[in-house]
Amino acid sequence: MTSAREITGATRVYGIVADPITHVRTPQALNGLMRRHGVAGIMVPFHVAPAHLPMFMDAMRVTQSFGGLIATVPHKVAMLDLCDVVSERARLIGAVNTVRREPDGRLAADMFDGEGFVAGLREAGIGLNGRRAYLAGAGGAANAVAFALADAGIASLTIWNRTAAKVDALRSRLEVLHPGLVVGMGTSDPRGHDVVVNATSLGLRPDDPLPFDAARLEAGVIVAEVVMEPETTALLAVAATRGCRVHSGRPMLDCQLGLMARFMGMVS
Ligand code: ATR
Numbered sequence: 001m002t003s004a005r006e007i008t009g010a011t012r013v014y015g016i017v018a019d020p021i022t023h024v025r026t027p028q029a030l031n032g033l034m035r036r037h038g039v040a041g042i043m044v045p046f047h048v049a050p051a052h053l054p055m056f057m058d059a060m061r062v063t064q065s066f067g068g069l070i071a072t073v074p075h076k077v078a079m080l081d082l083c084d085v086v087s088e089r090a091r092l093i094g095a096v097n098t099v100r101r102e103p104d105g106r107l108a109a110d111m112f113d114g115e116g117f118v119a120g121l122r123e124a125g126i127g128l129n130g131r132r133a134y135l136a137g138a139g140g141a142a143n144a145v146a147f148a149l150a151d152a153g154i155a156s157l158t159i160w161n162r163t164a165a166k167v168d169a170l171r172s173r174l175e176v177l178h179p180g181l182v183v184g185m186g187t188s189d190p191r192g193h194d195v196v197v198n199a200t201s202l203g204l205r206p207d208d209p210l211p212f213d214a215a216r217l218e219a220g221v222i223v224a225e226v227v228m229e230p231e232t233t234a235l236l237a238v239a240a241t242r243g244c245r246v247h248s249g250r251p252m253l254d255c256q257l258g259l260m261a262r263f264m265g266m267v268s
Helices: 025-038 050-061 076-080 088-093 111-124 140-151 164-178 236-241 250-263
Strands: 012-018 043-047 066-071 100-101 107-110 131-134 156-160 184-186 193-196 222-225 246-249
Touching: 012 025, 012 050, 012 164, 025 043, 025 250, 043 066, 050 076, 050 107, 066 111, 088 107, 088 140, 088 164, 100 164, 100 250, 111 140, 111 222, 131 140, 140 156, 140 164, 140 193, 164 184, 222 236, 236 246
Parallel strands: 012 043, 012 066, 131 156, 131 193, 156 184, 193 222, 222 246
Antiparallel strands: 066 100, 100 107
């Protein structure tokens, strides 16, 4: 039997495409998963600039040994229009993060960020049904999280974002799949909610401002991050001092690895 570690002519090739790319952790995780499952496949990094993404995707379309792709910053939005079959959910979110090459060369795509986020909370024993949620952000990650929070049965959603027009747009798209959900336009004050989520990109850099007025956080509230690096963002540090239950951004990726692997046909 061929070792899953040895690369042969029959190895299926999977990729992660990003710019920059050296920080990504998905290859280690999915190569480990393939080894554990005895899959004759490998995931490799593709460092591709946004201007070259269409050319790159065309190359993947005609590469018959290619199995699928993970897309991350900054490609999640642009990737959507470069794929042939996109789930309704991903289309409404406006971004994809996982692509599968069908045997006929078509590229099918879906978005698992939101599901991963909710699964991470669930694994930590945090349920969302009936909760009042506050979401900071209305970009790609926030859209994915908003749909997943709605799917998970939250009672209401308050969205706060620097650019208000993006909140309106997200609200209209949420209404298509969740017509009964109460969605409000928030302020930087997160009070009056059970679960508070940062889905902006603020927190990645040490000099970033906080995404909302964290000094007003109430004790006992769950404060969750989408930012994965650093693990303890400035927001989570403040939330902990306020007596909140904090949840880092790391489980979001860990919890969607299985979903991504199944979607790409890497494992069944
Ligand atoms: P991602 O795919 O990581 O979500 P994105 O789609 O560019 O990236 O969204 C970034 C989010 O962080 C947006 O909600 C953005 O607010 P705007 O919609 O107003 O741009 C938010 N964000 C980024 N930098 C910010 C800053 N300096 N102040 C406030 N919000 C910021």
